Amino acid sequence: MPQLARAASIHTSRPPTTFSQSSRPTTDTRGSRPFTGRPATGRPTTGGSRPRTGRPRTGATHVDSQVVAAICEGRGVAASVGLAFIHLATAECVLSEIVDSQTYVRTMHKLGVFDPVEILIPMTSMTPTKSKLCRIVEENLPGATLVPIARKYFNEPEGREYVQQYTLAEDLESVKVAVSAKFYALSALAACLKYVELSHHTLFAPRSLRLSYQPSEGSMLIDFSTVRILELVQNLQNPKSTASLFGVLNNTCTPMGARLLRLNVLQPLTDLNVLEGRLDVVEELVGREECFFAVRAALKPFQDFDKLLTALVAVTTKSTLKHSENRINDVILLKHGIRCIPPVHEALAGVRSNLLVAIRNLCLDDRINHISEMIDNVINEDAVWQKGALALQHQRCYAVRNGVNxxxxxxxxxxxxxxxxxxxxxxxxxxxxxxxxxxxxxxxxxxxxxxxxxxxxxxxxxxxxxxxxxxxxxxxxxxxxxxxxxxxxxxxxxxxxxxxxxxxxxIETLVDEIRSEIGALYKVCEGVAMLDMLASFAYVCTVRDYIRPEFTDTLGIKSGRHPIREAIHGDRYIPNDTYASNTTRFQIITGANMSGKSTYLRQVALLSVIAQIGAFVPAEYASFPITKQLFSRISMDDSVESNSSTFAIEMRETAFILQSANEDSLIIVDELGRGTSTRDGFAITLAVCEALVDTGAVVLFATHFKELTTALADRPGVVSLHTEVQSEGENMKMLYKVADGGNEEKHYGLKLAQAVALPESVLSKAVGISFALASRTRAQKENSEAAKRAKSRKLLLNLRETLTQAYNGSMEPDVLRRWLVNVQERFVLQMEALSGAHDEDVGEGVREASTLHNGSEVSSHRQDLDAVVEIEE
Incomplete structure (x- = not known):
């Protein structure tokens, strides 16, 4: 299972790199033709726009990352995009081909997961004008360097030859089938490998590259804004803090496990069978304490096996004395790593979960013993990794056995x-x-x-x-x-x-022999990474009281807790319940400022992510539907880079959600429409809500527009919730609990302003203005045409009810006639009091009522009553 980690430091731009015509240069080819186009700022020449500031890489992982990506876009009507990623530190190569929308949402998601430091694109996509895809990549990945190269390097036949040459022997046939018709992915692979060879002076030994194909399906789609807002891998306030979802779940013992965890947090699974298999492992580790501690103890001695294996399979184009020293170190470290495998096998003795059994079987591969024998035949038995400078020098000198040479x-x-x-x-x-x-x-x-x-x-x-x-x-x-x-x-x-x-x-002869069997070590490395990640989940369960989730058609959470806030505040965090089915899929949440609305929205989204990476969740009970798309509209930031205001960003992100959402989506929206005027904001918000209701997605919509609860009350699937506030005179106490119904607390903004010690004179004036505006609003509402129409209709409905009762009554004809005259006079006076609210329906009702007074027979009265009842219906 390939894993690509994010870089732990800020990427610094290098001088322009150039492809040489030779296939294996002996000197640095930078500056030669035909490959050009990258200035020293790290971006292609784009005219007068200012250089983009490099994006700090997240400090969430403790392993460096050097990921090079290539993009090859089709020229047809459909947006077909081929992607290739090569991790220089772990010798992993991932191919993907996506049929995307016009907004390239899936392409950007894939790029965001692997977070490359260099992105190769055809030069024709940059000149004479930038393509749409290039502009979107620049906007969403400002820390990556776009490297334009000649179109001829995106060569599908050459990419197919690379697959044949570099893929591990045991994976070759399956990979060939997976990429058989992936023209754009193979083209991107050809450009990527050629660039690594000529620019980074790195080749890979034959049959040594972990090459795999990843389709765009099978994982939850999370856009960049949502990754940031939910703090999936990095804290918003302090990028170096561990207060993120990755930081909360990361109790791994190995760098491989940390990389796999980060990949899963950014790309949760949608395969129910795989998720249940992972949950079975976590449950077994939690239930078997001795197995859990044995696994953790067996994992701790492991060093970064990914980087070690990459060093062994990489063939540098510049052989130096330093390379010879490192090669000896690598073999000694490999010897140490192989000795760490048997304890893992022993720790998994007696396991029942299918996934744990599969990992245990990987440790029994005969090829591992063969590699160990090859190393023992060349390397001294007592050669171990040393830390001191002199001890390390002696180790390199005496590593090879006596008598070999x-x-x-x-x-x-x-x-x-x-x-x-x-x-x-x-x-x-x-x-x-x-x-x-x-x-x-x-x-x-x-x-x-x-x-x-x-x-x-x-x-x-x-x-x-x-x-x-x-x-x-x-x-x-x-x-x-x-x-x-x-x-x-x-x-x-x-x-x-x-x-x-x-x-x-x-040593080189020994390494060549090891490469023929290195596929077994790759499999063990992947198994150890998976075991480490799942053991980390089990550790979190034991220290924070998490439970196993279920996967159904209903979103139901009892006493759910925000995982990041709980880790920060401990026992002070207040849990909340959540329920969303087909009849309650659109939830409008109102409440005072600082009452916990935004935290509640993030909590539900984070628990869905945790469940779909195969981990237990912080709750007493949890049931989740499989979510394939997760969207959010929460942030309120201006973008100086794109010259966009808060409202422009808000509308752009909202449009993206409306274009992409479907019944498999989970959407959280906080305070939509507050970036513009109140009237326009409410109008836009109401229209957006109507569109989101039609998508069938599960939507949690927090707002201060309390009118939304009334306007959407009759729509199917819409329910109203509010965050509870306890008022004691002029004081307010936030309970941070979500309850049914709309919010009834009035003037909570003034009470909060008083709580933060706003000057008394300013506060008094604000109170006066607020009540004056409220009185004026009530007066306008009472005098408005809409209010008059509503009151007129109410009078007509009352008249209908009165006449129906008379029709069904048993009054004498004379009494009935006098009673109808009184009803007519009273109704006319009430209608005239509405000051011109006599619309067609009202006028028709008055005329029909007036005929009652002109009739002389009870039978005619009965007919007139029938007519009025029919009109009202």
Whole structure:
């Protein structure tokens, strides 16, 4: 399962990179033709627009990321986009081909998940004018560098050859089937691999690349704004804080597990079978304490296996002494990593979950034992990873077994003698001058002499003899050397270089043999990452009281809690219930400021994300439908980059939601329409609500427009909720509980203003203005044509009811006649009092009522009553 992590530092732009005509350059090809187009600012030349500020990479993960992406767009009417991602640190390659909408929402989602630092695009998409896709990428990924390259490098046949050449042997057939008709994805792969080879000077060994195809389906679609607002991977206030969903769930022991967790948080699953399998694992780990602790203990010794395997399969175009040193280190680390696999197998003894059984079986692969035997045949049994500079140097020197290479044994003897001579020389200086010198070692300086000033004073030596040179004082210690010691260091360096170069030939032969079996290690790495992530979920369950969710057609949460706020506030967080079915899918939430509306919206969305990554959720009970799209409209930020106001951004995001939402979507909207005038804002909000109701999506809509609850009350699926507030005189107490019905609290804004100590004179004037406006509004409402029409209709309905009762009564004809005359006179007076509210319906009702007075027979009265009743119906 490929995982791509985000970079942990800010990407800095490099000079323009150029493709050379040669397939494997020996020198840096930057600056040559035909590939050009990237200025030093990190963006293609785009005219007079100012350079875009680099976006800080999230600090959510503790592993570096170097992801290069390529985009190849089709030229037809349908927006067909091919994507290729290569992670230089983990040797993972992901292909995807998407038939997208005109807003490229799925393409941007995929790019956001992998977060590349460089994005390759055909030069024809940038000149003479930018394509629509390029503009959208620049707007949504300002931290990435767009690299225009010649269209000829997007070559589908060459991409197909790369698949044949680099894919792991056991994955080749399945990958070939998956990409058989993916023209644009293969074209993007060709450009991406060629760029990595010529720009980053990195090749991959044959049959060594973890290449996979990911369709756009099978995962929840989350747009960029929602990722930011929900704080999925980064806290809004402090990017370095762990107060994000990733930070709350991340208790992983390995870098591989952290990368997989981040990928799943940004791309939750929609496959019910996979989710149930993960939940089974978490439940089993929570229920079996001894297994849980054994798994955690077995995972802790693992280092970054992804990066280690990548270092082994990568073939650099520039072989240096540093490369030889790193290659020896990598083999020793691999030896240590393989020894960490059996404890994982033992920790999973007796497991029942299918996924845990599959991970356990991966640890039994015979190829792993074969790799271990190959390493033991070449590397010394006691060679382990060392941290000190001198110990690390000795480790590299003596890593290869004696007898493997005779000349190497001779070179090591020379190194040993030179090292001993340097140490003996320092001891000779101490004996000759009577000063307790101590020998120290640094990788950059070699051996040098160190002593403390107190030792110098104790020996009654005013200063060091002239033979000691480069005397400096560091951290209260005196450091120096001599010409003889410098010569010894040079001899040690020469002998070490000879040892490393001879060892490199043996190590490279060993690495070539390991590459033929490396697919087994990749599988184990992926299994360990999955186990680490699920164990992290189990850890969260035990410390924060999470429960297993169910997947049904109804969204039902009992005592749900906001996971991030709970982690910050602990016991102070107040839980809430949520219920949304087909008859309550559109929920309007009103309430005072600071009463918890926005937190409640985010809480529901976060719990849905947690459930669909296969984790337990913070609640007493939880049931979720499978959500395929998650949208939000919460932020209220101006965009200086795009010269957009709050309202413009609000309308743009709302339009995007309306275009993309369907019955499988979950939408949270907070305070739509507040970026413009009250009248226009309400009109737009009401129209948007009407459109969202028609989509069939589950919508949580927080607003201060209390009129929405009345205007939409008769729409199917619409219900009203409010956040409770306890009023005590002029004081208000927020209860942070969501209850049924609309909000009835009045003037809560004034009470909040009083609570924050607004000046008394200003507050008094605000109260007066508020009541005056309220009185005027009531008067206007009473005198408005709409109010008059409503009152007229109410009178007509009352008249209808009165006449119906008379029709069904048993009054004598004379009594009935007098009673009808009184009803007529009273009705006419009431209608005249409405000051001109006699519309056609009213006039017709009056005329029909008047005929009652002119009739002389009871039978005619009965007919007139029937006529009026018919008119009213």
């Amino acid at each position: 005779g000349l190497l044994d001779v070179a090591r003897q020379t190194y040993k003698e030179a090292t001993s001579d340097a140490i003996e020389l320092v001891a000779h200086y101490s004996e000759e001058h009577g000063i307790p010198f101590r020998v120290h070692f640094e990788a950059s300086r070699g051996f040098y002499i160190q002593l403390s000033p107190t030792d110098l004073e104790a020996c009654e030596v005013p200063e060091l003899p002239l033979c000691f040179i480069n005397v400096v004082k560091k951290k209260k210690m005196i450091q120096c050397t001599t010409l003889d010691l410098v010569k010894k260091n040079a001899k040690i360096k020469d002998s070490l270089t000879e040892v490393l170069l001879m060892s490199d030939k043996t």
